[in-house]
Amino acid sequence: MxxxxxxxxxxxxxxxxxxxxxxxxxxxxxxxxxxxxxxxxxxxxxxxxxxxxxxxxxxxxxxxxxxxxxxxxxxxxxxxxxxxxxxxxxxxxxxxxxxxxxxxxxxxxxxxxxxxxxxxxxxxxxxxxxxxxxxxxxxxxxxxxxxxxxxxxxxxxxxxxxxxxxxxxxxxxxxxLVNGTDLIQERSFWRGADACMERLQKLVLEPRTVSVAKSSTVVDSVIGASSGEVFYQPQLCDDYHEPWHKHVNGDCRMVSDHHAHQPENDRCHNKVPHLDFVLHDCVFLEQSLEQCCAPCQMLHSSSCSTVKVCMNKGHGVTLMTTFEKIQAAIDEQSRKHQLHCCLQPGQLPRYRCSECRQLHYISCEGLQWCQSKDHNVSMIMLDKDQRLWLQRSLTDLTLLCMNVPGHNIKC
Incomplete structure (x- = not known):
């Protein structure tokens, strides 16, 4: 259904x-x-x-x-x-x-x-x-x-x-025995209560002890398979980058002087993106979602040149976790602009309404209605920007999650 x-x-x-x-x-x-x-x-x-x-x-x-x-x-x-x-x-x-x-x-x-x-x-x-x-x-x-x-x-x-x-x-x-992060992550990955319960029981009975497949990179610590044999195995706590044995069931004990000794670029490494984080244009152009710049509140592709500028400025650019990628794709889906019916194949959008989240062509009655209601209507001036807004509206956000292990959710 x-x-x-x-x-x-x-x-x-x-x-x-x-x-x-x-x-x-x-x-x-x-x-x-x-x-x-x-x-x-x-x-x-x-x-x-x-x-x-x-x-x-x-x-x-x-x-x-x-x-x-x-x-x-x-x-x-x-x-x-x-x-x-x-x-x-x-x-x-x-x-x-x-x-x-x-x-x-x-x-x-x-x-x-x-x-x-x-x-x-x-x-x-x-x-x-x-x-x-x-x-x-x-x-x-x-x-x-x-x-x-x-x-x-x-x-x-x-x-x-x-x-x-x-x-x-x-x-x-x-x-x-179960923390909120594991609960949400396993529930969003698996269909039905039985499959999810089986995974949660593994986390409860064998917390963070199932062997992880060998990997050549640090980011491959997130391992997954359709068979459900292995799961997320962080060696460090997501919140403080300290060994798990110093924490209780994934919920960090408060360490008052921790941040005073922690390098700036290591803080909040695996935090779920804040609602104000936005996807950089590179994500839609390259169909890739890999990096997060916290100071800019921007999410980037794997090879975006802007990231190098951020690093030169000393910004803390980090690789995104599995959960972060999925949440970012879902958040973007909820706020992306849609093509209004006035746009015909081959036409580029000339206006956008941020209230209705729709893209319009010239002389559209729907656009005139938005303007009469004092909606925030903007003209898209440049051809390259028109093409980018069109691509944003047509992008299948599930592509951003294709490289996430075991992920089969349509964003």
Whole structure:
């Protein structure tokens, strides 16, 4: 069953909920069971729904010792986000739902309990909420279309179901034995609960002890195979580059003076890219994603000449890990521009709307509508830039993950 079929089922529930006069999150067993079953077997559906589920859950689990409690908070937060989308869907005329106060209410007691602030902003941005001028609220200037709200609400429901799936896996494997990074990584790689549980049990019973195939390079410490016989075997802790025996189950003990003795270019070597990191043009031109420059907040291909400039400036350029590549591809998929129907084969885009994330040709009625709504519309002046924007929109981001061992997720 495709994501389109899930949306059809969710739309059917929306119709029945509207007829019944209810605007609460979906708890209908037929719909929730269907969503849970499909994403359990096909975790890449999260990418198709563009809900950033694994990225947001990973942020929510970071540094949490009690994974079950953290997942409960995350599930409740995703349900709250679904509720926000449904308020706008069912009652778009109610102005009180167009503003969210960031100093009280559900924002503080539910969303901030589960996510860091930038993750909350990223999620609510999908509903067109933007920071207000007063600095204490998020406001909607342009209300999303009803069908867009339905898709977003379904995405939040799917993320909630993902939290339930992860909670079941943690309950079976032991919340004190599995860390959040392993949990997300194994769940996003493997279809079905049985395969994922088998992998997690290997991590629990034989933590970081399975022999790794010989490799000629350091970056080949990430080994994978379709048979599932070997898995990620870091010799050093991802957070602090210290031996694993100095840490507890992958969660680093706090070392107050650690960074004082650590070279600048070694810090944050394997961190998952921040949401503000962007893909350099070289990634699309070379179809390669390998390097990260933290000071520039830029991700590069394997042979980008700009990286040499960064290194000459003393920037900490590092090789990206398996998880980082996948997350970067998924993040880019969620924010890439799409070709509007006005563009015919052979034509290059002349305008782009950063609000609708669409590329337009000259004299497009849709573009005129965007301009009338005061959207941020930019003219793409140079031919080379027009070609690059076209290539960005047509790039199959799964190609960026093709060299990731054992990876079969469609970004």
């Amino acid at each position: 495709s994501a389109g079929s899930l949306l059809a089922q969710y739309n059917s529930w929306l119709l029945s909920a509207s007829a019944a006069g209810t605007d609460t999150p979906c708890t209908e067993k037929k719909t929730t069971d269907l969503v849970r079953q499909r994403i359990l077997e096909e975790p890449h559906l999260h990418s198709i729904l563009q809900n950033d589920a694994f990225s947001m859950i990973s942020c929510g689990l970071q540094g949490k010792a009690d994974l079950l409690l953290a997942l409960q908070h995350l599930a409740y937060a995703f349900q709250t986000l679904e509720q926000a989308a449904l308020h706008l869907y069912f009652t778009p005329w109610r102005k009180e739902f167009h503003v969210i106060k960031t100093y009280s209410g559900q924002y503080v007691h539910i969303l901030e309990e589960a996510f860091p602030q930038d993750a909350i902003f990223q999620a609510l941005k999908r509903l067109n909420y933007e920071p207000g001028d007063d600095g204490t609220s998020l406001k909607i200037r342009v209300l999303p279309a009803p069908q867009t709200l339905a898709i977003i609400a379904l995405g939040f429901l799917a993320a909630q179901m993902e939290c339930d799936i992860l909670a079941d896996l943690v309950s079976c494997s032991g919340s004190t």
